[in-house]
Amino acid sequence: MSRRAQNRLEKERRILEAALRVFADHGYRAATMDLIAEAANLTKPTLYQYFPGKDALFTAMLNVPRERMLDAFEGDTTRPLADQLHDFAWAYADTVMRPDFLSLARLIIGEAQRFPEIGTAYQVSGPDRLLDGLIAFMEAQRGAERLRFDDPELAAQDFWGLILSAPRNKALYEPDAVPDRAAVARYVHNGIAVFLRAYATDPQHDIARLAALIKQHDASATASAGPNPIA
Amino acid sequence: MSRRAQNRLEKERRILEAALRVFADHGYRAATMDLIAEAANLTKPTLYQYFPGKDALFTAMLNVPRERMLDAFEGDTTRPLADQLHDFAWAYADTVMRPDFLSLARLIIGEAQRFPEIGTAYQVSGPDRLLDGLIAFMEAQRGAERLRFDDPELAAQDFWGLILSAPRNKALYEPDAVPDRAAVARYVHNGIAVFLRAYATDPQHDIARLAALIKQHDASATASAGPNPIA
Amino acid sequence: MSRRAQNRLEKERRILEAALRVFADHGYRAATMDLIAEAANLTKPTLYQYFPGKDALFTAMLNVPRERMLDAFEGDTTRPLADQLHDFAWAYADTVMRPDFLSLARLIIGEAQRFPEIGTAYQVSGPDRLLDGLIAFMEAQRGAERLRFDDPELAAQDFWGLILSAPRNKALYEPDAVPDRAAVARYVHNGIAVFLRAYATDPQHDIARLAALIKQHDASATASAGPNPIA
Amino acid sequence: MSRRAQNRLEKERRILEAALRVFADHGYRAATMDLIAEAANLTKPTLYQYFPGKDALFTAMLNVPRERMLDAFEGDTTRPLADQLHDFAWAYADTVMRPDFLSLARLIIGEAQRFPEIGTAYQVSGPDRLLDGLIAFMEAQRGAERLRFDDPELAAQDFWGLILSAPRNKALYEPDAVPDRAAVARYVHNGIAVFLRAYATDPQHDIARLAALIKQHDASATASAGPNPIA
């Protein structure tokens, strides 16, 4: 790749990063091209040489972070069920609760009404793809007779809803009070336990294993009272 | 109250309703004072006599809809557990999935970064208050030895996450593809069943009762394959 | 008409006049809305409350001067032929050679390529309508056996071409050297004479009458050498 | 001339041609330096190395096309009068009604107010020079006692006005409805006839000869009803 082209790509990335920051901080309308240009350390006309307009920049910007979220999880499916769910849950949580991803999510939700394609595109390329991985995982575990259910999609959705819906909702509504990792752990660990209790073929065994993992994970001590159904 | 004051209050309400519509449809920035004035059938200067500015109108507007959502549920706690959960779930679902509430939610989430009080206020006055009711309910059921858990808040959150997180997330991101009642039913009914399986002291009995309720509810036929852990 | 409406109409006229000045002086692109607003003694947003945009203002402006040009001539067709042609010619010349109409014509011609409707509209509503009057006049004179020809439209065009094409062309190309009334008279008087010579049934009589009119007209002395075919 | 200099000159010509196209198509303001550079197949900075700015390029461009129009007519003055007028008229018409010359004329007229030298220069170098040829021709014919008049300039202008003012005016105002050759022929042939009728010493003879020429010219059939004063 030529020096020129490299430089151009690098600047394009700089613009996209600046755009993410500015859009996320101000919302679509309040994010002015001037602000973005300034944040990217260049002038407006230069900005316009890289992207033909605000909408284009916005949509282009939304395609950047997806990748990082995509390969969130590919595990060794022979490991203990609790271990895999634990890893999966944290991989997801650590992505989804990152401040920049939360900002982006707020932005997309806020503009979904007027940019319907964007919301759909994001949903399809982000959460939906992750869900597919989760569904595949669920089916594999059912095949291995570790989980029991009829509808793998519902199983996957239930897992998600149990571990992350509460902290994520709070985070979406209260940017200043995004739950810290300890607070998230409370929901995540509880969610895994409840999921195992409802879905596992051998809940007691898996929950015991989970408890060990949690103790390990909480070496740095959370005050959480432990997952809910201690059975 | 004098005639004058009454008139004033009524007009204020009209403004707030118009503001809700316009803000929800266009977003904060794209909602112009002109549009709001027109929607309220008055002129801009009059608008400014009722509210000192756009921000003030916005925040004032957000305090209106709370009430409707509040008294969402007050049930007879002696009825069968499955019946109560079923009613609770649908009361919640029917509120939360209404297009206007979804619009409002998108609006608040979208502006949460720049109006942090708003997000918090909404969270506290809306979802949190509902959650309180749910927590109280959970504790009552635990007292009656129908449910078993340590942390009632987690139980409540789990219930919410199981029945509504999936369709609501989709609805937030895709305004054009808000799940219809049948689609919501799939999640809600499954969620209740999974919840009972994980939390009920006598899951089999409650789930059987739930199945009857669902059959009744689905008199008008949903294609849903039934809740997940049919056990 | 209410005071308000009257005021509004008057301001609208003020804007249109300012627009004519500014557009004519600078051309379409170089005429900024700021300049027009300033010339009309108001601010840009006010301007936009009267006209929705630059294009609209431009086209609206083009509909104003037409009227003045329309009823340019309605004469007593029983008067001597030379008298009527003389009056007609000067009515036309005095309109068409006015600096503001010349500016407008330059403007329209200059923008005709990108605003094709405008050029057509102007042609139809201005020159073409005048031509219709001239054609009717020619036919009347043919009926009275004072003129002789087959095609009245060609007769009308010939008249126009003879009296005004030369000074008007010069004026269009050289705004700083617009022929003065004396210079125009040279072409107009010559043109009438040549026209009579080619078209009149009794040229000698009509041209003699014309010579008298010219002498009268030139009481204030032009240096013009008289019309061409003194015969 | 060195290879270098030759190359430079050739590129300069390419730029000027591109400029003519772009200016004529878009008008002065809407013709961007980018467009011109692209049309000339080079980059903007190179453009600026040949011409110091837009204005300079514009004025330079206007000095190019003159020559083509110059040598429009040099005839054998001993041929029949009608033949010579016919040839002259068509040579002029075919030049003046060419789409590119019309575009250029519109451009110059449109910018005449802000570039006064341009209009004058064009007038002097284009039409005026042609007029000089025409005047000389008229004088020669007067010397040969074929035409009769006092003022040769007026005679020349009358000829021009009779044959071309109508179609050219229409063409200037309506780029989308430029008269085709048949439509122009109607005016041209009529104009020559009228001119002969007013100016020729032996009109009948010349008009008869003209009629033959027209029949020949219209081998491909025009629907025109013939020139006006068939006498």
Next chain:
DNA sequence: TATGAATGAGCATTCATTCAT
């Protein structure tokens, strides 16, 4: 010499807000 990249200045348009009536 030629070019990819950059920029200062401007322009059409909009909006929250304020007067004069």
Next chain:
DNA sequence: CATGAATGAATGCTCATTCAT
């Protein structure tokens, strides 16, 4: 108290012009 009219301050976008290479 209500309104038609007005405005200062942006905002997205463009363009003639200039560097650095």
